[in-house]
Amino acid sequence: MANTFAYAESRAGSLRTVAFEAVSAARRAADASGGGEVHAMLLGAPGIAARAEELGRYGADVVIVVEHAGLERYNPEVAAATAAERIRSGGYRAAFFAASAEGRDLAPRVAAALDTSLASDVTSFELDGDAVLAQHSVFAGKAQVRVRLTGSPALVSLRPGAMAPVEAARSARVETAAPAIDPASARVVVTAMLDRGSAKLDLGEAPVIVSGGRGLRAAENFKLIEDLADAFGNAAVGATRAVTDDGWRPATDQIGQTGRVVSPTLYVAVGISGAVQHLAGMRSAGTIVAINKDKDAPIFKIADYGIVGDLFEIVPRLTEEVRKAKGG
Amino acid sequence: MKIAVCIKRVPDTDLRFSIARDGQSLDQTGLKYDISDFDGYAVEVALRLVEQQKAGEVVVVSLGPDAVQETLRKAFSMGAERGIHLRADTVPFDGMVIARALAAELREGGYDLILFGRMSTDSANGTVGPMVAGLLNLPCVSGISHLDIADGRGTARRELEGVAEEVTFPLPAVLTIDEGIARARLPSLKGIMAAKKKAIDTKPAQLGEAKLTVEKMELPAERAAGRIIGEGADAVPELVRLLQTEAKVL
Numbered sequence: 001m002a003n004t005f006a007y008a009e010s011r012a013g014s015l016r017t018v019a020f021e022a023v024s025a026a027r028r029a030a031d032a033s034g035g036g037e038v039h040a041m042l043l044g045a046p047g048i049a050a051r052a053e054e055l056g057r058y059g060a061d062v063v064i065v066v067e068h069a070g071l072e073r074y075n076p077e078v079a080a081a082t083a084a085e086r087i088r089s090g091g092y093r094a095a096f097f098a099a100s101a102e103g104r105d106l107a108p109r110v111a112a113a114l115d116t117s118l119a120s121d122v123t124s125f126e127l128d129g130d131a132v133l134a135q136h137s138v139f140a141g142k143a144q145v146r147v148r149l150t151g152s153p154a155l156v157s158l159r160p161g162a163m164a165p166v167e168a169a170r171s172a173r174v175e176t177a178a179p180a181i182d183p184a185s186a187r188v189v190v191t192a193m194l195d196r197g198s199a200k201l202d203l204g205e206a207p208v209i210v211s212g213g214r215g216l217r218a219a220e221n222f223k224l225i226e227d228l229a230d231a232f233g234n235a236a237v238g239a240t241r242a243v244t245d246d247g248w249r250p251a252t253d254q255i256g257q258t259g260r261v262v263s264p265t266l267y268v269a270v271g272i273s274g275a276v277q278h279l280a281g282m283r284s285a286g287t288i289v290a291i292n293k294d295k296d297a298p299i300f301k302i303a304d305y306g307i308v309g310d311l312f313e314i315v316p317r318l319t320e321e322v323r324k325a326k327g328g
Numbered sequence: 329m330k331i332a333v334c335i336k337r338v339p340d341t342d343l344r345f346s347i348a349r350d351g352q353s354l355d356q357t358g359l360k361y362d363i364s365d366f367d368g369y370a371v372e373v374a375l376r377l378v379e380q381q382k383a384g385e386v387v388v389v390s391l392g393p394d395a396v397q398e399t400l401r402k403a404f405s406m407g408a409e410r411g412i413h414l415r416a417d418t419v420p421f422d423g424m425v426i427a428r429a430l431a432a433e434l435r436e437g438g439y440d441l442i443l444f445g446r447m448s449t450d451s452a453n454g455t456v457g458p459m460v461a462g463l464l465n466l467p468c469v470s471g472i473s474h475l476d477i478a479d480g481r482g483t484a485r486r487e488l489e490g491v492a493e494e495v496t497f498p499l500p501a502v503l504t505i506d507e508g509i510a511r512a513r514l515p516s517l518k519g520i521m522a523a524k525k526k527a528i529d530t531k532p533a534q535l536g537e538a539k540l541t542v543e544k545m546e547l548p549a550e551r552a553a554g555r556i557i558g559e560g561a562d563a564v565p566e567l568v569r570l571l572q573t574e575a576k577v578l
């Protein structure tokens with residue numbers, strides 16, 4: 001019976017969905033290995049301890065809270081040293097992180113500190129004795145591998161949205177810990193934060209994504225895409241590289257091999273041809289809808305539902321019908 | 329300014345893939361190889377810095393079989409000065425194994441900056457850069473989309489989901505390069521000629537034990553063939569009906 005570790009990501013005092021995903025994965029791993037405890041680590045500014053309870057809902061037995069005024073934002077050096085120290089002393093068999101922007105930065109640093117291997121951006125996993133077997137997609141999503149991870153502890157980062165968190169309520173004990181190094185001693189210093197529209201739903205967390213491609217023809221026509229996203233109510237707006245390169249949308253909206261990799265429940269591709277680099281970012285979506293005037297566009301090969309025709313006629317109608325269906 | 333750029337040789341993902349008989353790797357027939365996308369951007373970033381500062385050297389490092397020398401020469405033809413080939417029969421999948429070998433080579437190199445791609449386009453781990461930084465205990469900024477260097481300090485921007493951070497850091501440092509910073513220049517004819525004469529230092533890669541190995545490789549399950557519901561705006565009500573009753577996502 002071994003305990004497992006989960007790193008719970010927070011931002012601006014709130015837990016991110018990926019925190020629940022990491023805790024939930026750790027719960028599953030602990031249960032599969034005979035019912036050990038799940039220890040979740042939560043770093044943040046003073047007050048973050050109030051969030052510990054929410055982690056209990058997804059199966060954390062212990063929440064290790066590290067509060068410090070210097071931890072309002074993700075501090076890579078402090079987070080890595082603090083997580084590594086705890087994983088080393090806690091004797092965990094496995095440790096779970098999110099493969100989010102923060103987790104992708106953090107998990108490899110922890111692996112280096114512990115001199116152990118990391119299975120990265122994992123879409124599903126199971127335990128096999130002392131090893132972890134994990135699925136990971138390679139070659140821009142054109143192939144997938146099953147990897148065997150035999151390191152101890154086994155470090156795993158989870159693709160956001162790939163494994164939905166499952167409730168496994170318990171009341172978590174809170175432990176407090178100090179940062180392993182003084183946050184003021186970090187060599188990389190954040191001097192400014194630029195808001196990229198964080199008030200809106202993040203692409204990684206949105207259940208629905210409406211994406212536009214070069215078929216939109218101009219930046220101002222993205223109004224059509226935004227209106228459709230609004231009609232869904234729970235949607236974020238994405239784009240292809242053709243669009244972000246032309247500056248019609250910010251680079252952070254780009255979906256694909258060199259942009260964000262997403263797996264929403266519903267993905268609506270509008271005026272997008274379906275280049276392999278774009279598909280790499282969205283092919284694991286639950287349901288894919290494509291609207292394109294070219295019936296031979298490759299996007300139709302992976303779309304569950306397609307409509308051939310002019311997006312400028314189809315999208316406004318779709319917006320209207322979705323609004324109706326949503327009862328608004 | 330002495331800059332090392334770690335570059336990986338990867339297959340072109342635009343081509344059709346099939347799985348080799350061993351069930352663990354790609355069938356090599358018809359594959360074309362080139363420098364990994366982000367690594368090309370990293371070479372470009374390094375070249376621009378040296379051009380701006382009018383002093384320095386760009387050294388490219390690649391771990392893998394002899395064929396990676398082609399990739400090093402590609403970087404030479406863009407303008408890199410020197411190459412280091414860490415020889416290994418195959419490129420391990422385990423990022424820690426690659427990172428240990430690269431760190432051992434880079435440790436005593438006296439580099440002001442060590443650049444990586446944010447992730448390689450073949451194994452798509454995105455772990456080697458921060459791992460090397462950890463092993464060398466160097467400051468590290470991952471996934472940068474903007475960079476300035478002045479007076480021994482760097483300023484960079486990194487995109488986190490929904491927000492971007494501006495950070496400063498001392499040199500030497502490790503950076504991993506994201507989309508949007510610079511497109512790789514095309515080799516010039518003069519560059520291609522010069523590349524032939526540039527030196528590659530070949531040595532065995534110091535690979536440790538791999539604790540992450542590929543057991544099986546497969547093509548993703550094809551999505552069940554979709555259907556075209558119809559043409560034009562008239563098909564919209566049917567689409568909405570299917571989203572509600574069949575896909576149950578609305």
Ligand SMILES: Cc1cc2nc3c(=O)[nH]c(=O)nc-3n(C[C@H](O)[C@H](O)[C@H](O)COP(=O)(O)OP(=O)(O)OC[C@H]3O[C@@H](n4cnc5c(N)ncnc54)[C@H](O)[C@@H]3O)c2cc1C
Nearest residue numbers: 213214215240241242256257258259271273277278293311
């Ligand atoms: C190294 C590398 C990395 C890349 N990474 C990415 C990435 O991360 N993400 C990404 O998206 N791309 C990426 N790309 C680019 C990719 O190869 C494609 O060029 C890009 O995805 C095309 O974008 P698009 O579909 O918007 O444009 P296009 O391919 O030009 O397609 C536009 C589509 O709109 C349709 N259309 C036009 N007008 C209408 C209309 N009125 N009504 C309906 N349909 C219409 C057309 O039929 C066409 O299919 C990368 C490329 C490279 C080389």
Ligand SMILES: Nc1ncnc2c1ncn2[C@@H]1O[C@H](COP(=O)(O)O)[C@@H](O)[C@H]1O
Nearest residue numbers: 334335391444445447448453454455456
């Ligand atoms: N075999 C290799 N040789 C040189 N550099 C590499 C190698 N593998 C990975 N890298 C570097 O590490 C980055 C991230 O790779 P990865 O962690 O495999 O996604 C790449 O973009 C390269 O800069």
